[in-house]
Amino acid sequence: MRFSNDMSIQFPNKSANEGFARVAAAAFVAQLDVTVEELSDVKTAVSEAVTNAIVHGYENMKGYITVACRIEGDLVEIKVSDSGHGIPDVEKARQPLYTSRPELERSGMGFTVMETFMDEVDVVSALGVGTTVIMKKRISEKD
Amino acid sequence: MKLEKLGEQLIVRLEGELDHHYATRVREAVDAAVLVGDIRKIIFDFTEVGFMDSSGIGAIMGRYRLMRTVGGTVGAFGISPRVDKLIAMSGIKKIITIYTTEKEATRGIS
Numbered sequence: 001m002r003f004s005n006d007m008s009i010q011f012p013n014k015s016a017n018e019g020f021a022r023v024a025a026a027a028f029v030a031q032l033d034v035t036v037e038e039l040s041d042v043k044t045a046v047s048e049a050v051t052n053a054i055v056h057g058y059e060n061m062k063g064y065i066t067v068a069c070r071i072e073g074d075l076v077e078i079k080v081s082d083s084g085h086g087i088p089d090v091e092k093a094r095q096p097l098y099t100s101r102p103e104l105e106r107s108g109m110g111f112t113v114m115e116t117f118m119d120e121v122d123v124v125s126a127l128g129v130g131t132t133v134i135m136k137k138r139i140s141e142k143d
Numbered sequence: 144m145k146l147e148k149l150g151e152q153l154i155v156r157l158e159g160e161l162d163h164h165y166a167t168r169v170r171e172a173v174d175a176a177v178l179v180g181d182i183r184k185i186i187f188d189f190t191e192v193g194f195m196d197s198s199g200i201g202a203i204m205g206r207y208r209l210m211r212t213v214g215g216t217v218g219a220f221g222i223s224p225r226v227d228k229l230i231a232m233s234g235i236k237k238i239i240t241i242y243t244t245e246k247e248a249t250r251g252i253s
Contacts, residue, residue: 015162015163015164018163018164019160022162040194040225043194044194044196047194047196048197051162051196051198055163104201105166105170105201105202105204106201109197109201109233112197112232113197113232
């Protein structure tokens with residue numbers, strides 16, 4: 001039988017929660033037979049998505065971020081959602097080195113990092129409603 | 144984080160996870176030190192950094208811009224393979240110098 005499990009955490013958009021969110025997601029994924037490198041990839045991708053929600057999603061406002069993780073067999077799916085401003089142009093936002101907030105020293109690499117460290121990244125966003133980033137990663141078979 | 148001034152060099156000893164939360168503090172502390180210390184080279188010690196995301200890259204790029212305004216440079220040493228994965232994909236090796244040891248970094252090369 002395929003192993004399946006899921007979890008969800010919710011927290012306010014405080015930057016102190018970035019560390020909590022990525023460690024919680026990595027600890028959940030560690031139920032699978034993962035390498036240290038795969039865990040680190042997940043941690044980094046979650047950190048990018050949660051930081052985006054804090055810096056851009058909830059710019060100048062308060063709100064909650066949800067990180068939902070699901071394991072189906074060897075597939076890990078992580079959804080990071082906010083109910084913030086939404087992204088006006090998702091395609092532009094995903095371009096390497098593009099940032100809407102250079103004054104905050106954003107490197108513009110967030111989505112590029114997510115795409116590099118995960119197998120699949122989808123972004124669903126609606127202005128005034130919020131943004132959900134859905135990331136998938138297949139965990140490699142171990143000997 | 145600990146800051147050490149060595150002549151015109153500022154050694155920034157980072158500790159823990161260099162994310163957006165920590166990067167904000169690093170930026171404030173380093174910029175204040177540069178302002179009062181007449182610094183021409185910022186050297187980041189990554190020995191105790193176990194995690195970094197793109198916010199760390201942004202912070203380094205920001206300090207590079209700051210140094211450029213005074214004709215200074217930025218360097219780093221003690222980078223683990225995990226942190227290097229991100230540094231390599233960011234392209235910042237074109238603007239900052241990565242050293243293998245602290246001695247090399249402080250010896251005054253570039």
